[in-house]
Amino acid sequence: MKEKVRMAVIGASGYGCGHIRLLTMMDDVEVAAVCDLYEDRVETALKLCEDKYRGAVRVDGYTDYRRLLERRDIDGVIIATSWETHGYIAIAAMESGKYAAVECGGAASLDECWQIVRAYERTGNHCMFLENCCYGREEMTLLRMIKDGVFGELVHAEGAYQHDLREKVTFGSENRQYRYTNYMYRNAEFYPAHELGPIQKYLGINRGNRMLTLTSTASKARGLNEYIVRRKGADHPDAKRAVTQGDVVTTVIKCAHGETIVLTHDCTLPHPYSRRGRVQGTRGIWTEENKSIYIEGLSPTHDAWEPFSKYMDDPEYEHPLWTWYRGSGIDGGGMSYLVLRAFIESIRDRKAPPLDAYDGACLMAITPLSENSIAMGGAPQAIPDFTDGKWINREPSPKSRYNLDEIDLSLF
Ligand SMILES: NC(=O)c1ccc[n+]([C@@H]2O[C@H](COP(=O)([O-])OP(=O)(O)OC[C@H]3O[C@@H](n4cnc5c(N)ncnc54)[C@H](O)[C@@H]3O)[C@@H](O)[C@H]2O)c1
Numbered sequence: 001m002k003e004k005v006r007m008a009v010i011g012a013s014g015y016g017c018g019h020i021r022l023l024t025m026m027d028d029v030e031v032a033a034v035c036d037l038y039e040d041r042v043e044t045a046l047k048l049c050e051d052k053y054r055g056a057v058r059v060d061g062y063t064d065y066r067r068l069l070e071r072r073d074i075d076g077v078i079i080a081t082s083w084e085t086h087g088y089i090a091i092a093a094m095e096s097g098k099y100a101a102v103e104c105g106g107a108a109s110l111d112e113c114w115q116i117v118r119a120y121e122r123t124g125n126h127c128m129f130l131e132n133c134c135y136g137r138e139e140m141t142l143l144r145m146i147k148d149g150v151f152g153e154l155v156h157a158e159g160a161y162q163h164d165l166r167e168k169v170t171f172g173s174e175n176r177q178y179r180y181t182n183y184m185y186r187n188a189e190f191y192p193a194h195e196l197g198p199i200q201k202y203l204g205i206n207r208g209n210r211m212l213t214l215t216s217t218a219s220k221a222r223g224l225n226e227y228i229v230r231r232k233g234a235d236h237p238d239a240k241r242a243v244t245q246g247d248v249v250t251t252v253i254k255c256a257h258g259e260t261i262v263l264t265h266d267c268t269l270p271h272p273y274s275r276r277g278r279v280q281g282t283r284g285i286w287t288e289e290n291k292s293i294y295i296e297g298l299s300p301t302h303d304a305w306e307p308f309s310k311y312m313d314d315p316e317y318e319h320p321l322w323t324w325y326r327g328s329g330i331d332g333g334g335m336s337y338l339v340l341r342a343f344i345e346s347i348r349d350r351k352a353p354p355l356d357a358y359d360g361a362c363l364m365a366i367t368p369l370s371e372n373s374i375a376m377g378g379a380p381q382a383i384p385d386f387t388d389g390k391w392i393n394r395e396p397s398p399k400s401r402y403n404l405d406e407i408d409l410s411l412f
Pocket of ligand 1: 036
């Protein structure tokens with residue numbers, strides 16, 4: 001077992017710097033290198049490390065990720081860059097002998113997803129998809145309840161990314177942020193992972209189950225243009241451009257065992273943040289919208305909702321990782337800390353991470369598949385089996401407190 005895990009972070013804007021802050025809190029981790037296309041962002045990231053390490057660890061800055069990847073003393077790389085750069089940087093990281101972790105975001109093409117899978121299979125270096133919402137307290141309580149059979153057999157799940165990003169997208173060019181161009185050129189379910197990541201684990205996707213097909217439909221695009229006119233003026237060139245991304249994109253997925261999943265992408269209309277989750281099984285239902293649950297035979301009143309918080313606070317249902325985290329005194333923002341620890345411990349123990357290359361490829365593939373479906377009037381798209389049939393008999397990922405396929409109470 002390694003004493004210190006040596007890490008690099010590529011992409012040093014808001015989220016990359018968030019990772020650097022968390023990594024520099026961890027005693028068994030050293031941030032050895034940071035990288036961004038912009039020198040001022042490299043400087044900011046180096047300063048963050050310096051404030052923490054006070055010269056005790058040498059940290060190097062790069063503007064070219066290829067130079068960083070030539071280093072032999074780095075074990076793992078976190079890629080917090082723009083969506084369209086995740087794939088090729090992750091592949092180069094695995095090829096250079098390092099474990100890679102990619103931030104959330106959809107792929108640009110299906111081929112990109114296949115290349116990630118093949119790079120992992122060729123090199124044996126893992127690629128983790130950093131879906132932090134899989135480690136949310138609510139999601140982990142649900143995971144435990146589902147794996148314990150409280151919901152009976154699962155039939156249907158829903159989730160959404162409802163996040164008013166109009167300001168971020170509108171001022172994307174000014175703020176050197178990648179989203180603007182995507183909204184102006186593409187029409188797709190851009191960001192399925194926050195809701196679909198946990199659902200994949202509830203349904204055992206890639207381990208006894210798989211997603212077979214999807215259809216996507218986009219509404220008209222009005223919200224962003226209206227906002228741009230309001231904020232930049234009707235004569236601004238951005239106000240005269242046609243927005244391609246529909247305001248509400250609805251995707252329906254069908255799984256091998258008959259379950260259905262509905263995803264909603266809704267980022268250009270006014271809406272308080274919500275992942276609008278719903279899980280339905282033969283014994284009961286959970287819904288995020290009113291934070292409620294109803295389990296037949298367990299809920300106190302027949303046919304009446306009860307608060308889900310009751311279960312989150314009950315040690316019989318709360319996931320033991322969260323019981324541990326809440327008692328640990330760690331100030332790491334919960335799920336963001338836990339997903340990073342899952343990656344660090346998989347590097348340390350040279351084991352597969354809980355969200356591996358196959359899980360990541362499935363999540364990233366939803367974006368180009370939805371794009372094709374929308375372009376073809378909602379035509380069904382086959383979701384590739386990135387495991388090449390291994391999903392039928394795949395074992396759960398290696399034993400760990402961060403495992404999302406099964407919960408081993410003896411590890412806590
Ligand atoms: N998990 C979450 O909850 C969460 C939250 C926010 C953002 N994110 C994800 O994190 C990633 C970064 O988000 P952000 O808001 O910081 O984006 P951002 O656009 O502000 O930053 C991306 C940075 O990557 C850099 N970059 C792009 N290509 C590069 C390359 N080839 N080499 C080096 N650097 C490169 C850019 O210069 C930029 O500074 C995105 O994938 C986003 O979806 C995840």
